[in-house]
Amino acid sequence: MELLLDIALLALLLITAISIAGIKDLLAAAMLAGIYGLLSAGFFMTMGAVDVAFTEAAVGAGISPLLIVLTLALCGRQQRGDRQRAMLALFLVLPVGALLIVATHDMPAFGAADAPAQMHVAPHYIQQSMAEIGIPNIVTSVLASYRGYDTFGEVVVIFTAGLGVLSLLMRSQGIDEPTVEPAPNAQSRDIVLRVIAKVLIAPIMLYALYVQFHGEYGPGGGFQAGVIFAVGFILYGLVFGLDAVRRVASHGLVQFLSAVGVLIYGSVGLLSLASGKSFLDYSALASNPVSGQHIGIIAIELGVGITVAAVMIMIFYLFAAQLRLQPRGPSLTPDHQGTDAGTAHLASQQQGAG
Amino acid sequence: MPAPRIWRHSNRGPVNVLLASHYNYWIVIALMMIGLYMVIAQGNLVKKIIGLNIFQTSVFIFYISVGKVDGAGAPILSAGETLYSNPLPHVLILTAIVVGIATTALALALTIRIKRAYGSIEERDIQAAEDKQDRATPPLPVGQEQ
Amino acid sequence: MTAMLTATLIALLVVMALALARALLGPTIHDRILAVNMFGTKTVLLIAVICFTLGKPEFLDIALVYALINFVSVIGILRYFEFRSASAASESTAEVSNSND
Amino acid sequence: MIDSLLSGISGLLLGLGCFFMLTGAIGVLRFPDFYTRMHAAGVTDTLATFLIITGLMLTAGWSLALFKLGLILLFIFFTSPTASHALARSAQHCELKLPEQSSASDPRSPTSTESPPPPAMPTETITTLERD
Numbered sequence: 001m002e003l004l005l006d007i008a009l010l011a012l013l014l015i016t017a018i019s020i021a022g023i024k025d026l027l028a029a030a031m032l033a034g035i036y037g038l039l040s041a042g043f044f045m046t047m048g049a050v051d052v053a054f055t056e057a058a059v060g061a062g063i064s065p066l067l068i069v070l071t072l073a074l075c076g077r078q079q080r081g082d083r084q085r086a087m088l089a090l091f092l093v094l095p096v097g098a099l100l101i102v103a104t105h106d107m108p109a110f111g112a113a114d115a116p117a118q119m120h121v122a123p124h125y126i127q128q129s130m131a132e133i134g135i136p137n138i139v140t141s142v143l144a145s146y147r148g149y150d151t152f153g154e155v156v157v158i159f160t161a162g163l164g165v166l167s168l169l170m171r172s173q174g175i176d177e178p179t180v181e182p183a184p185n186a187q188s189r190d191i192v193l194r195v196i197a198k199v200l201i202a203p204i205m206l207y208a209l210y211v212q213f214h215g216e217y218g219p220g221g222g223f224q225a226g227v228i229f230a231v232g233f234i235l236y237g238l239v240f241g242l243d244a245v246r247r248v249a250s251h252g253l254v255q256f257l258s259a260v261g262v263l264i265y266g267s268v269g270l271l272s273l274a275s276g277k278s279f280l281d282y283s284a285l286a287s288n289p290v291s292g293q294h295i296g297i298i299a300i301e302l303g304v305g306i307t308v309a310a311v312m313i314m315i316f317y318l319f320a321a322q323l324r325l326q327p328r329g330p331s332l333t334p335d336h337q338g339t340d341a342g343t344a345h346l347a348s349q350q351q352g353a354g
Numbered sequence: 355m356p357a358p359r360i361w362r363h364s365n366r367g368p369v370n371v372l373l374a375s376h377y378n379y380w381i382v383i384a385l386m387m388i389g390l391y392m393v394i395a396q397g398n399l400v401k402k403i404i405g406l407n408i409f410q411t412s413v414f415i416f417y418i419s420v421g422k423v424d425g426a427g428a429p430i431l432s433a434g435e436t437l438y439s440n441p442l443p444h445v446l447i448l449t450a451i452v453v454g455i456a457t458t459a460l461a462l463a464l465t466i467r468i469k470r471a472y473g474s475i476e477e478r479d480i481q482a483a484e485d486k487q488d489r490a491t492p493p494l495p496v497g498q499e500q
Numbered sequence: 501m502t503a504m505l506t507a508t509l510i511a512l513l514v515v516m517a518l519a520l521a522r523a524l525l526g527p528t529i530h531d532r533i534l535a536v537n538m539f540g541t542k543t544v545l546l547i548a549v550i551c552f553t554l555g556k557p558e559f560l561d562i563a564l565v566y567a568l569i570n571f572v573s574v575i576g577i578l579r580y581f582e583f584r585s586a587s588a589a590s591e592s593t594a595e596v597s598n599s600n601d
Numbered sequence: 602m603i604d605s606l607l608s609g610i611s612g613l614l615l616g617l618g619c620f621f622m623l624t625g626a627i628g629v630l631r632f633p634d635f636y637t638r639m640h641a642a643g644v645t646d647t648l649a650t651f652l653i654i655t656g657l658m659l660t661a662g663w664s665l666a667l668f669k670l671g672l673i674l675l676f677i678f679f680t681s682p683t684a685s686h687a688l689a690r691s692a693q694h695c696e697l698k699l700p701e702q703s704s705a706s707d708p709r710s711p712t713s714t715e716s717p718p719p720p721a722m723p724t725e726t727i728t729t730l731e732r733d
Contacts, residue, residue, distance in 0.1 A: 544673065
């Protein structure tokens with residue numbers, strides 16, 4: 001059964017990927033990318049990687065297509081083909097692929113229990129984590145405790161990427177012209193959507209909290225919870241407009257929180273450093289090492305959740321605010337566009353000054 | 355910790371065994387090559403980013419496939435189960451997915467800025483605009499454009 | 501019972517393949533969005549059924565998050581697609597018929 | 602006794618769900634234009650989901666899984682028709698602008714009867730479409 005699912009899902013993935021490569025309409029490619037995310041999450045599920053499936057569901061199927069569609073709304077959805085380069089690329093890609101396929105002959109068989117990857121640290125994690133960390137979800141104990149330093153790095157990367165997006169898109173997003181608010185009459189009049197969104201947002205937040213604090217016992221944790229939390233805000237912003245959601249969580253607050261999360265994580269590390277253990281060694285946090293681990297994991301998962309949620313919300317704000325700058329859709333003639341954007345930017349600067 | 359055994363070659367079997375035991379790797383390579391192809395062949399920046407995402411996902415699938423043990427369950431300890439999949443690839447990929455979306459957002463933000471600056475997200479147009487500018491004026495720092 | 505679950509899984513895979521076909525063929529973008537939405541619902545069901553075939557009902561959380569995300573992404577895609585076509589239309593219809601094709 | 606009855610009913614529900622799901626999918630693939638496809642998808646999506654989830658609920662017994670399945674069911678009951686609604690509405694909205702979508706294959710399509718439709722017209726059709 002598992003094998004059948006594995007083969008079917010991977011075949012569907014391959015078909016999707018090929019058609020993404022072939023399709024000319026970028027918006028259609030974005031749709032297919034959403035399907036691609038759903039499929040790969042289904043694959044992770046059949047592989048027993050529940051935490052990964054959880055994350056991929058939220059990110060690959062939800063946020064990533066949304067961001068791509070947002071970008072396309074700004075940049076136009078047509079692309080031009082280039083026959084010459086396509087041939088060149090094929091010429092490069094096919095031999096590389098053939099070489100890699102030959103190389104797979106030396107790989108251990110799929111699912112082999114005696115493959116090298118299964119030999120070194122994994123048995124230790126599986127056998128000792130209950131005694132050392134005391135929580136059933138091995139993924140969480142590896143993520144938050146054994147490899148806590150690595151995860152800290154990842155959180156910093158997310159924070160930095162958020163900063164990068166901020167610095168790239170911040171300058172031009174100061175203006176607030178409600179008149180240019182994207183299609184205000186199209187969706188906001190839609191009573192069905194408004195009511196359903198209102199009904200759903202509270203359960204989404206509640207669910208995010210559940211995922212955040214249930215991560216030690218089942219699939220879940222800070223990364224997933226952060227994304228789900230952000231999705232709640234994004235839904236609100238989509239239905240009620242960017243201004244409404246900014247009244248709930250202002251731009252400054254979100255920026256502040258994205259730093260607070262990293263700070264929480266780092267200060268847990270410093271705390272354990274101060275009490276004479278090594279950086280991010282949570283056993284220093286309580287008299288009993290195992291309960292110290294518990295406290296440490298809950299604290300850093302909180303930090304991760306806050307940072308991820310804040311960065312995702314911030315990215316959404318920044319991208320959505322770009323649409324206001326561009327009151328018109330992307331026109332076909334590229335040389336007009338530059339001047340338009342220039343005037344819009346000028347206007348934004350004047351607004352900012354005034 | 356059990357003594358590490360020497361891993362045996364198990365690919366000497368008949369073709370269908372080879373198919374079952376290497377199918378995942380082949381799909382991973384195909385996906386990876388599609389991603390690479392898109393990055394090289396497509397002039398459109400958004401399409402390139404989608405291609406990068408496909409490439410990235412293929413690596414995720416590879417890691418998860420490597421971590422899979424036949425008949426093993428998800429790495430969440432529960433009573434009465436002894437065999438678990440390798441949790442380490444799951445951890446690496448879980449964080450990589452979230453980092454991946456953050457970097458994708460960064461790339462898309464850059465694309466938006468390029469669109470602002472050059473009026474196009476096609477590589478050729480950007481190159482042409484650059485060339486024109488180079489000929490017209492002494493080179494400006496890019497930040498000055500927008 | 502297991503046989504029925506297996507049959508459901510296979511039916512789900514077939515339906516997913518059909519939805520994928522519609523997403524590939526779909527002449528208009530709305531057809532594709534429809535296919536994505538359908539695909540998402542089917543993935544929720546697929547995950548739920550997988551949970552039961554594996555005998556691990558505690559992983560149903562994942563199906564729940566799928567249901568949620570799918571909805572939000574469809575709404576988001578519609579919104580920005582709508583924004584784009586609405587704002588483009590306010591310029592001139594002739595131009596739009598080109599740019600939307 | 603009760604157990605076998607429950608599993609029988611759940612098998613029946615799963616089978617029915619599969620049937621509806623497949624019909625809907627074939628409809629989505631085969632129907633000629635967007636609105637008919639949406640009809641096929643929108644109707645069967647919710648119904649098939651309901652049947653399959655209920656089938657699973659019967660096998661779950663009294664547990665947390667039952668509660669979670671109930672949540673999923675409730676969620677899909679809210680979101681699936683809403684998504685269909687938003688999609689139909691958006692299609693109506695864009696039909697004025699998308700020439701490719703004037704659904705020439707269907708002569709009874711609301712907008713193809715008059716080529717420059719008055720702006721009040723589409724909103725009317727939305728409501729009638731939604732009531733169906």
